[in-house]
Amino acid sequence: MDISCYVNVPLVLQRKDNTLQTRRKQWERILINSSRYIEEVIRMQQLTVAKIKELQATSRMLSQECNKVEVNIYTLKSKELANKEEIPSLESTILELRKEIAVETEGQQDLLVKKSKAEAEKEQFQKELVKKHEIFLKAMAYYKKKLNIRLRFDENEVILVHFLNISAPGCQMCSLKLSNSDGRWSLLEMEPVLPCEKDLAEKLETTQDTQGFISHVRKLFIQMSSRKKKHATEKKVSKKS
Structure with missing residues (x-):
């Protein structure tokens, strides 16, 4: 009997078992990797769905903004047209x-x-x-x-001129009241009143010569006082006779 014809069955079985073990491990790894891949695919699908929803929301928002911009553009164009019509005016x-x-x-x-x-x-x-x-x-x-006169300056540029030692019947002291308004002199009143008072006042308004005016009025007062005193004396003499 030829020895080469004999087969070492345990050895063959052991080899087959090793091969099966190796293939089993390979399939296990393939299954594990496939499971992980499927999980990753599912996760990516979920992320994709969420991203799609987010993009859809963003798209709706952008669409609304776009509509607003279009409305604003239309409004601006209308205003621009109106402004162009108003420009000449x-x-x-x-x-x-x-x-x-x-x-x-x-x-x-x-x-x-x-x-x-x-x-x-x-x-x-x-x-x-x-x-x-x-x-x-x-x-x-x-x-x-x-x-021989006395001067008294009152408020509002008014000067009182009293002629001392000159008197007339019914008047203890002859006097004048002069006013200075805006640099111009005028006669306010005199005591006693001379017949030519108006002419004297007009002359003062014209000449503005206050010194000459006072001197001239003093002479007139002296003349009037002398005449009245003379007339009073003659009247007394006539009564006695």
């Missing part, structure tokens, strides 16, 4: 306003020139007024001493 209004501004600017320049001129004239007038007032005070001091 607005340009005309702008031209008119510019003309008015030019006129106002020119008027302001004229007013500034007039204001500057008025201020210069006012300053010059004030200087002249101060100078005249100083001359007047010096003259009054001189006439006060020479003509």
Whole structure:
């Protein structure tokens, strides 16, 4: 009997078992990997569905925003068309306003020139007024001493002139009241009233010579006082006779 014809059955079975074990492990790995792959696919599907929903929501929001933008564009186009129609009227209004501004600017320049001129004239007038007032005070001091008069300055540029040692019947002391308004002298009243009071007042208004006016009125008061005293004396003499 040929020994080569004998088969080592246990060895063969062992080899087959090893092969089966190896294949079984391979299939197990394949199944495990397949299971993991399926789980990953399911997870990706779930993520994809969530992403799709998110994208759909974003798409709806963008669609709404797009509609709003389209409405705004339409509104702006309507306003632009209206503005284009109003542009000629607005340009005309702008031209008119510019003309008015030019006129106002020119008027302001004229007013500034007039204001500057008025201020210069006012300053010059004030200087002249101060100078005249100083001359007047010096003259009054001189006439006060020479003509024997008393001066009293009241409020509102009013001067009371009392003639000392000159009296008339019914009047203890002859006097004048003069006013200075805006640098011009005028007669307010006199006591006693002279017949030519109106003419004297007009002359003072014209000449503004207060010193000459006071001196002249003093002479008239003296003449009137002398006449009245003479008349009173003659009347007494006639009664005695």
